[in-house]
Structures are given as structure tokens and as C-alpha cells.
Amino acid sequence: MFKAKIFVNYKPSVLDPKAEVIQNTLARLGDDNVQHVLVGKYFELLLSGDEAAVRAQIDRICDTMLANINTESYRFTLEPVSDAAVAE
Amino acid sequence: MFKAKIFVNYKPSVLDPKAEVIQNTLARLGDDNVQHVLVGKYFELLLSGDEAAVRAQIDRICDTMLANINTESYRFTLEPVSDAAVAE
Numbered sequence: 001m002f003k004a005k006i007f008v009n010y011k012p013s014v015l016d017p018k019a020e021v022i023q024n025t026l027a028r029l030g031d032d033n034v035q036h037v038l039v040g041k042y043f044e045l046l047l048s049g050d051e052a053a054v055r056a057q058i059d060r061i062c063d064t065m066l067a068n069i070n071t072e073s074y075r076f077t078l079e080p081v082s083d084a085a086v087a088e
Numbered sequence: 089m090f091k092a093k094i095f096v097n098y099k100p101s102v103l104d105p106k107a108e109v110i111q112n113t114l115a116r117l118g119d120d121n122v123q124h125v126l127v128g129k130y131f132e133l134l135l136s137g138d139e140a141a142v143r144a145q146i147d148r149i150c151d152t153m154l155a156n157i158n159t160e161s162y163r164f165t166l167e168p169v170s171d172a173a174v175a176e
Contacts, residue, residue, distance in 0.1 A: 001123075007130060022131075022153065031149065035089075036134035042095060043110075044126035061119065065110065 001083055002047050002054050006076040008067045009040040041066070046081070054078065089136050089171055092146050094164040096155045097128040129154070134169070142166065 010016045016039055023037040043066055047054050058076055067074045098104045107125040114122045131154055135142050146164055155162045 009130075025153070026149065031145065033136045033145075034133050035136065036132070038132035040130040040132070042097075042128040042130035044124070044128070045122050046124035048121045048123065057119065057121075061114065065113070 001081050002049075002051065002078050003081045004043075004045045004047060004054070004058050004076050004078050006043040006045065006058065006062060006066060006074060007040055008043070008062070008072050008074045009038060010071060011073050014071045051078065089134060089169050090139065090142050090166050091169045092131075092133045092135060092142070092164050092166050094131040094133065094146065094150060094154060094162060095128055096131070096150070096160050096162045097126060098159060099161050102159045139166065 019037040019039045022039065023034060026032070026034045026037075045058070045061075047057065049057070055078065058078075062074045062076070063069055104127055107127045110127065111122060111125040114120075114125075133146070133149075135145065137145070143166060146166070150162045150164070151157055
């Protein structure tokens with residue numbers, strides 16, 4: 001069993017209005033030491049299978065469902081978890 | 089300068105319809121080895137200041153803006169970054 005931690009972010013060239021609103025609001029509220037804001041999506045998936053197959057599967061899931069490959073990029077880490085830990 | 093990596097997730101007791109839709113859709117498409125899905129928000133902030141002040145500031149920002157403390161919990165890591173790296 002693997003736990004995949006997937007980060008989906010806008011590509012650097014894509015304007016992110018949500019991040020801009022947060023940064024501007026923080027500045028207006030006095031938090032003007034915040035110099036950059038990135039807003040992303042985070043997914044955790046628990047999957048069974050062998051590692052190579054799971055990696056390929058996550059690539060496919062990200063490309064077709066979790067990320068918009070036109071405007072977003074993704075990266076993920078995979079860590080083995082014991083079935084006992086999952087049942088907790 | 090610090091880079092804060094902030095994760096905002098629903099509390100375990102809160103139903104997450106988005107995660108359920110993703111898991112059900114994956115199962116319908118054949119990815120029935122996905123046993124759990126978590127959908128969260130991810131923020132990166134670049135802040136100047138000393139570490140203790142920055143930690144307190146992020147707690148305040150999360151409590152008042154980035155997380156809904158009724159339904160969501162957050163955690164963050166703080167890592168020092170050089171000003172040169174920021175300018176890149």
C-alpha cells in the first residue's frame with residue numbers, strides 16, 4: 001500500500017488571482033512582510049499495487065483528472081504504508 | 089526570509105464531498121485500488137522576519153484567513169531561504 005502526496009500548482013507563467021487577492025489583503029491588514037503567495041491543491045491517495053504501476057497510475061490520474069495540464073503542473077511523492085497503519 | 093508550506097485540510101469528522109466524488113469516479117473508471125482520497129489546500133508564503141514572530145504570524149493568518157477553523161485544521165513547516173534564492 002502506498003500513500004501518494006500530490007501537489008498541483010499553477011505553472012509560473014499563469015496568473016493566479018486567488019494568490020494575488022490573498023497577498024493584497026494581507027498587505028492591507030498590515031502583513032506587508034509577506035513577499036509571495038502561492039495557492040495550490042493538495043491530494044492524498046491511498047493505493048494498493050506495486051510501486052512502478054502505482055507511479056504510472058498516478059501520472060495518468062493527474063493528467064486526466066486532478067490537474068489541468070494546460071495551466072497546472074503537478075508533482076508527487078510516494079511512501080509505503082503498512083496495511084495496519086491504514087486500518088487505524 | 090522564510091518559506092512557509094501550509095496544509096489546510098478538512099477535519100476527519102467533516103464530510104468531504106469533493107474527495108468522495110473523486111474516489112467514486114476513479115472506481116468507476118477502473119482505478120478501484122484507490123482506497124482513500126483526501127483533498128486539501130496548499131499555500132506557500134514567503135515572509136521576512138525572525139522565526140518566532142513569523143510562526144505566530146502564520147498561526148494568525150491561518151486562523152483568520154486561510155483556514156475555516158470550524159471545519160478545517162492546518163499545519164505548516166517553515167524553512168529558511170536565502171534572499172538570493174528568492175530573487176531568482
